[in-house]
Amino acid sequence: MSKQDPWKRNKASTITSYPQQEALLLNKPRDATPEEFDEWFKTELAPQANMQFKLIIVATILQAFSWLCVMAILYLNFL
Numbered sequence: 001m002s003k004q005d006p007w008k009r010n011k012a013s014t015i016t017s018y019p020q021q022e023a024l025l026l027n028k029p030r031d032a033t034p035e036e037f038d039e040w041f042k043t044e045l046a047p048q049a050n051m052q053f054k055l056i057i058v059a060t061i062l063q064a065f066s067w068l069c070v071m072a073i074l075y076l077n078f079l
Helices: 034-078
Strands: none
């Protein structure tokens, strides 16, 4: 058995090692206590939800107004 491959390289140098993926840390965090959940709900979730609700209402009104404008222009074109 030859110590070289057809391109005259040493066989030991042609062996490649691929990096291995590190183990995934899928450790589940602990469950929040009811007090921690209530604090998170009052300080983070509720204010963000209220802000998003207002934004959705404004976007809905704008979309309805735009649709009504398109319908009015189509109606005026048919006259």
